[in-house]
Amino acid sequence: MPAPRVIETRGGRLEYAAAGEGPAVLCLHGGMGGYDQGLLLGAAAVGDGFSVVAPSRAGYLGTPLATGPSPEQQADVCVDLLDALGMADAAVVAISGGGPCALQFALRHRERCRGLVMISACSARLEIRLPWQYHLMRLVAHVPALAAAFGRYAMKNPERALVRSLPAPEARARLLADPEAAALWLALQATIGNRLGDRMPGTDNDTARFRAAAGWPLEAIAVPVLAVHGTADRIVAFSHAEQLAARVPGAELLAIPGGEHVCLFAHRSDIRARAAAFLARTTP
Known part of the structure; x- marks a missing residue:
């Protein structure tokens, strides 16, 4: 995985990592994330x-x-990042808690945004009850050794960790039958116990802001949008994607029947094919 770099933006210090060659894609991670999970999002x-x-x-x-x-x-800081890298524009791929930043990037910087791919992404007020795992991780984050132990346990027992995210046996079988998806899933699990305490301030901030959000002017988004969402998502309700597709002019919706919050991994090949076709249409 590429090492992170740091730049100074109008807001302050920003860490990022970059990989690959071709048209720019800005990958925005979700809760308990960071640049490492953003890279995994791009790979998947x-x-x-x-x-x-x-x-x-x-x-x-x-x-x-x-x-x-x-x-x-955050959207303004992303523009500073593109400027620092000499990139005129970018498509944006956002997952989960990265959704609001992506929406604001399209709303505030239309000329820099080629399009949005929103995967299991928050695009409305977050009203669902917070899962018990969130509260547990907040406690674990205060004890780095315990957080690291959680990460090691997940790596040693990937199928048990997978059951919590994908309770349906057919979904787990689908993921494990895809070697690339399984490898990406394991890589994601490896990040969870790594510096968990440094991931929680952003997670807590996102959670508080999204639960208090009054909504965003989705009708004003004037870039192509693809919303990808599992119909059984227990973290960010499927209604987020339905509203996004209904309110953004010309938006597309890829519904994953029975898909959970991690449908990107369980349905990697289908989602990647649709996202690649979408991004190809947004690239001059």
Whole structure:
């Protein structure tokens, strides 16, 4: 995995990593994430043929929360990142809690945004009850050795960890039958116990802001949008994608029947094919 770098933006210090060559794709991670999970998002969703740029959003890993606690500020910082890299524009691929930053990037910087791919992404007020795992991880984050032990346990018992995310046996079988998806899933699990305490400020900030959000003016988005979402998502309800597809002019919806929040891994090949075709249409 490429080593992260740091730049100074109008908001403050920003950590990011980049990989690949081709049209720029800005990959925005979700909760408990960071640049490493952004790179994995790019690998799973778009594959080769793109320059994947993965920032650690505010409050995650090497990016202080003060750099941009709001989705609007995070979008502005992403523009600074593109400027620093000499990139005129980028498509945006966002997952879960990366969704609001992606929406603001399209709303505030239309000329820099070629399109949005929203995967299991938050695009409305988050009303679902927080899972018990979230509260457990907040406690574990205060004890680095325990957090690391959780990560090691997940790596040694991947199928048990997988059951929590994909309770349906057919979904687990589908993921494990795809060697690339299984490898990416294991890589994602390996990040969870790594510096968990440095991932929680951003996670807590996102959670509080999204649960209090009044909504975003989705009708004003004027770039191509593809919403990908599992119909059985227990973290970000499927209604987020339905609203997004209904309110953004011309938006496309790829519904994954019975898909959970991690449908990107269980349905990697289908989602990547649709995302690649979408991104090809947004690339001059």
